[in-house]
Amino acid sequence: MIPAAPAFAARSVFAVAGALAAVLTALSGRYGYHRDELYFMVAGDHLAWGYVDQPPLTPLIARVSTELFGNTPMGLRVISTLASAATVIVVALLAREFGSNRPGQLVAAVCAAVSGFLPGVGHMVSTATYDLLAWMLIALFAVKLLRTDDRRWWLALGLTAGIALENKYLVVLPIAALLAALLIVGPRRVLRSWWLLAGIAIAGLVALPNVIWQFQHDWPQLTIAGGIAEDDGTENRIMFIPLQILQLAPLLLPVWVAGFRRLWKLQWPRAVALAYPLLCIAVLAVGGKSYYALPLLYVLLAAGAEPTLAWFTRHRALAATALAFTAVSSFIFTLPVLPTSAVDFVIPVNQEQGEQIGWQNLTTTVANAIPPAERATTTILAGNYGEAGALRRYGPAHNLPLAYSPHMSFADWEHPPATATGPVLLIQIERSPTLESNFPNCHLLTTVQNPVANEEDGTTLVRCDAPITPWPTLWPHVRRYY
Structure with a gap:
């Protein structure tokens, strides 16, 4: 028993x-x-x-x-x-x-x-x-x-x-x-x-x-x-x-x-x-x-x-x-x-530590990359949900426009409207020729310099002209799951 x-x-x-x-x-x-x-x-x-x-x-x-x-x-x-x-x-x-x-x-x-x-x-x-x-x-x-x-x-x-x-x-x-x-x-x-x-x-x-x-x-x-x-x-x-x-x-x-x-x-x-x-x-x-x-x-x-x-x-x-x-x-x-x-x-053993550092710095770098006169017309396209989430959290303090992302469920919540015909700021950990091919006149503005060597350190900010294809048509082709 x-x-x-x-x-x-x-x-x-x-x-x-x-x-x-x-x-x-x-x-x-x-x-x-x-x-x-x-x-x-x-x-x-x-x-x-x-x-x-x-x-x-x-x-x-x-x-x-x-x-x-x-x-x-x-x-x-x-x-x-x-x-x-x-x-x-x-x-x-x-x-x-x-x-x-x-x-x-x-x-x-x-x-x-x-x-x-x-x-x-x-x-x-x-x-x-x-x-x-x-x-x-x-x-x-x-x-x-x-x-x-x-x-x-x-x-x-x-x-x-x-x-x-x-x-x-x-x-x-x-x-x-x-x-x-x-x-x-x-x-x-x-x-x-x-x-x-x-x-x-x-x-x-x-x-x-x-x-x-x-x-x-x-x-x-x-x-x-x-x-x-x-x-x-x-x-x-x-x-x-x-x-x-x-x-x-x-x-x-x-x-x-x-x-x-x-x-x-x-x-x-x-x-x-x-x-x-x-x-x-x-x-x-x-x-x-x-x-x-x-x-x-x-x-x-x-x-x-x-x-x-x-x-x-x-x-x-x-x-x-x-x-x-x-x-x-x-x-x-x-x-x-x-x-x-x-x-x-500790990042080589536990990279999650580094993932908690640098998001406000990224937002400030994005704000500095967009001239105040262009903020109302610029579309910010973040490459992953962390970047998009950080810009949603800290962007309003810098008068930044709403950040979009084709990553995970961000792609389902909002996408740029067809009327968004101004410049585009692409935020990419590594530059993607495939993604950039959808936009004319892309050129590197700056990179994000984080205080730690985490995933976002060195992220590129690329300015392009409005997409060749209207945003609602383009959106399903740029979304990604991982």
């Missing part, structure tokens, strides 16, 4: 979650908006049941957060901070379900809080932020189902999966891996239940609006996913294992290895352990990014807390040093701790 779960270490676990939230809040206003955040804020102004590259939940959260807490990086990130704190709590609850007493739950919470991936995605608004919390909740409900044999947990699992599908489709991967693991190692009896069918129905019903939107728009997310796999698939496969270790934290490797061994030894949660390698195989097969499988490592981390506790007890000073080193290194590489002059040091 599987014993009941121990008492929950609420006070200690909430203290750890609160400490992480305090750190994220203190740092949330440094640097600036991330490229994706600028996009999410514009998407939040165009609320819909779907977008070409994502479901609707994250843009909705961005809209709610800025409406409640202000249109600043700090205000935008409040809900993300709360979600990350909640993730720490769920990891501790998972440790409890695996039989960890209060000290073991505290170890699980601390390991999660000082790991690299969780604070990194918690610092900003991203689909991965809420995806991680959803995966942890799905794992918690699945573990409760296996421990108690109460099939009604399929309902909670299905509801959470449905909400998660409105944020990111990746959630189907861990669920599929878990179901496959249950078929392989059992207990298969939990699959023979009407509650499972009810859970599937709930998930489908909650996710249905976005599925309908994707169907009505010819499944653009499949186009984007295929492009990502084609462009980055080989590199993703080569770097999969090293990045798994680096993104969680190398010194936590023994904890999640111990967690896998413990789950296998306990027998009843073997399917949870097997789900991780099955998920890795699936992600490698499709050429997905390493972080697609990373959330399940937090489940193994929770399971490894109890055996790790015994080692911690015997080696207190060494354990404290290891955790402190992990926290410092994780925060340096994932949070805006360093001055901007030193960010080039």
